[in-house]
Amino acid sequence: MTSFLHPESEFLRKIIGIIEENISNEEFGVSELAEKTNMSRSNLLRKVKKLSGLSVSVFIRQVRLYNAREMLKDDSVTVSEIAYRVGFNSTSYFTKCFREEFGYTPGEGKKVVEEKFDKPAKRENSVRKMGIVAAFILVAVIAVIYIYKFTDRGEPKVSYPEKTIAVLPFKNDSSDSTNIYFVNGLMEAILDNLQKIEDMEVTSRTSVEKYRGQTRTIPELSKELDVNYFVEGSGQKIGNRILLTIQLIDARKDKHIWSKRYERELEDIFSLQAEVARNIAFEIEAVITPVEEQRLEKIPTDNMVAYDYYLKGLEYTKAETSEGLEKALKNFRLAIEGDGRFAQAYAYVAICYYYMDIFQADKQYGLEINENADKALLYDSEAPESLIAKALFYMQDEQFELAVEYFEKVLEISPNSGWVHNFLSDIYASYIPNTEEYMSHAIQGIRAAIGEQDSATASITYLHLSNALAQTGFLKEAKTYVKKSLDYNPDNSYAVYLSIYIDLGETLDYEAGKKALLALLDEYPDRVDILQEAGKLYYFTKDYEESWKYYARFIALRERYNLDIYQPEDLKIGFVLENLGRKDEAQKYYDSFLEFARNDDSIYRNLSMGAYYAVTGDVEQGMANMKKMTDEENYIYWLVLFLDDDPILSMLSGHPDYQSTVESIKSNFWQEHDKMRKKLEAEGVI
Known part of the structure; x- marks a missing residue:
């Protein structure tokens, strides 16, 4: 057996055992595994990702594939039988997945196994020599695969590059402009069907919508959208009949490689949408799994x-x-x-x-x-x-x-949904803080929706990636993406706001930061987020009178509109008031913060409680909670950046363990930062 099937983690060994017990059941997936482990889908997803670096669906598939490779040693079963035994309903899809995982097909692997285990020894050192022969055969097989895939053998059908594709806005062939909604609906339905096929990467609708009516060349579009194929279409509805023309273009060569004209009855619209998606997938050699085929066939x-x-x-x-x-x-x-x-x-x-x-x-x-x-x-x-x-x-x-559970379910069905990745980015940035998950969905959001140069949505997508990079300490790279966000939408004040903090993170020049933030506040005087940030910067520099000036405006707006936001700021507000000699008023905000901290399920709960005990003067309890923060991971760079300058936490600095605890928190962050760097370099983000 392989090391993958025998990991060090007891938890992974447990779930591998559960998967193997259900391995022949093709329907056994993430939901079923979560039920067997008595875990929520979201907790299961996070734990498997943390321990293995894989999504749960990919982990399940790999368990099936590694077991299949073991079964190749049994020469009494065929490749098709093995496929069904490990839960693949399609031999072709099994072969594709196996080849992607191991670099050779099951049939080729079986030949290697037969050579290695079935031939009798004919001379001394035969075992050693058979190992050499097997290795040679494997190298030869890989070489054959390489030649087969990447050389021109003069055959009509060639292997295409990476299956990245964009569906351009369809043209309305009708003279009736009111027909446009129908043509747009056809385009979106075909796009949705393509997004259900995991073997291709499909650019979102909003990414291409801005090109409607433009006359840019295919090479120009390919460069902007970073795809290898384009789908063009035009159509109309005439009575109860649909006329639709589809063309597939190789963006590298600016060459039409396939086109077809469809004429169908209106009642056949859904089978038409599925047929077009299947035809496009076939032309670029994208595999459609049986489950995906069922989804394409579904009639709404x-x-x-x-x-x-x-x-x-x-x-x-x-x-x-x-x-x-x-x-x-x-x-x-x-x-x-x-x-x-x-x-x-x-x-x-x-x-x-x-x-x-x-x-x-x-x-x-x-x-x-x-x-x-x-x-x-x-x-x-x-x-x-x-x-x-x-x-x-x-x-x-x-x-x-x-x-999160429901959004993750969507991604199992439509893995290319930029809309969903943006929602998940919001959640992991603001509501369930997790820098690793935030980064992951920010990157996937860019890939699913790249090229939206005139779109507010695109600006927000790039803002997410910039913010995720900043939160993990990659300030130089964050600056690149926040600039893109502003290029796509100069009116995105949140990008301006983030840019100010990126500069502050690089220089720790509080005066310059305050000046830039107040200039933004002049443009948006009633923005509660900017007001509380202004109060916070003056808090860090211990200018409590100026801090209260902005916090007071923030509180007035929060109360006027009955907003339940920025409760973590209440501790700083109370501290500012206490330092201004207004202790009775301060207590109200301390109490509010304590209620928040006790109910906080995030990774920052212990630090929040440590800060609360600091203002009450209970240094021992404060340090006990602060030390627990050293067990957490995936926390944001801003915590590390401002740790030394926080007036509340510095009240614990007299404790003998304070400095070592601060250094441990910082060290943990930079270790995570280094791990993240490797991932980002592998992803091509930095």
Whole structure:
């Protein structure tokens, strides 16, 4: 057996055993493993990722593959039989996965095993020589694979490069401009189907939408979007018939490599969408798994009138305005009237309500979001839209662990969803702080949605990556990406805000930082986030009068709009007030902070409690909690950066263990930083 199947981690050995007990069951996946281990999906995902560096779905697949390799030693079973024994319903998909993992096919591997174990010895030292022969055969096999894959053998079908693809906005061939919603709907449905195929990397819709109506060349688009293939399309609806033309372009050569004209009845629209996705996948040699094939074949509704309303609703959501959301809701409700089991329509009703509520202090639509999300799940529990709708309910309800579970389920079905990666970036940045997960989803968000140069969404995506890099101590690299964020949207004040902190992190020049932050505050005088940051910078420099000036404005806005935000600042606010001789007022904020800290489930809880005990004068308890912080990992650079300058924590500095504890916290961070550097270099991010 291999070392992969016998890891040092007792936990990994346990779950490998569970997977092996269910190895022939092709349906045994992440949810089933979580149930067997009595863990939530999110906790299982995090623990497996931490111990193995793999996602759970990839880990399960590797257990299947390593067991399959062991089975090759049994010459009484065929490759097809082995595939089914380890839970692959498709021999071709099994062969693809096996080759990607080990560098040769199962059939080639079986030949090596037969050479190694089945031939009798014919002379002395035969065992040693057979090992040499087997090694030679393996090298030869790899060489043959290399020649087969990467040399031109004069055959009509060649092996294509990395399967990165973008679907450009389709053209409306109809003279009726109102038809555009239908053509856009076709484009998005085909794009969604392609995103369900894990063997290709598909650029998001918003990444290419800005090119609608432009006349840039394919090489120019390829350079901007960093893809090897483009899909172009045009179509129209004439009565009950659909006319659609699709072209596939090799971006490297600026050459059309495949095109097809489709003519179908309107009632065949879903089979048409699936057929186009299959044809494109075939042309670039992307493997579609049996499960993915089932997803492509799924029909969302039999009611074409309902589907038409649904497409109109989707078109209205693109306006990203309150009026657009109201019009979208109207059409989604009409779609539901036509088909009361239309899961995607229910999902988008929930999604619209979420966005109508998102910036409101008093949420109004929680019930509507939840009810419609549940109906969507009832009628199609695997539709990405249904899962996103439920995740958004948990986002609105601040149950972020549950939101993560549903977003992760979406990525199992649509791994190329930049939208979902952005949501997960938000969660791991703000609600469940985890720098490693934040970085991972920020990178994947860029890959799924790269090229959105005129889009606010793209600017936020680059902002996430910059922030993730800054949080892990890569300030130089963070500066590069925050500049991109500002290039794509100069009005993104959050990028300006982050840029100020990146400069501060490099120089620790508090005066320059305060000056830049106050200049931004002049532009946005009622921004509570900037106000509390201004108060914080003056707190670090012990200018408590100026600190209170900005904290007071922050508190006034927080109370006026009944905002439950920035509770961790209450300890600093109380400390500032106490240093201004207003101890009675300070107590209110100390109490508020204590309530927050006791209920804090994040990695920062112990440090928060240590800081609380510091202001109460209980140095021993403060240090006891602060020491626990040394057991944590994946905390942010800003904690390390400001650790020496924090007036509250410095109240513990008289304790003999204080300095060694501070150094340990810093050392742990930089060790994680070095590990992250290797990952980022491997990913090509730095």
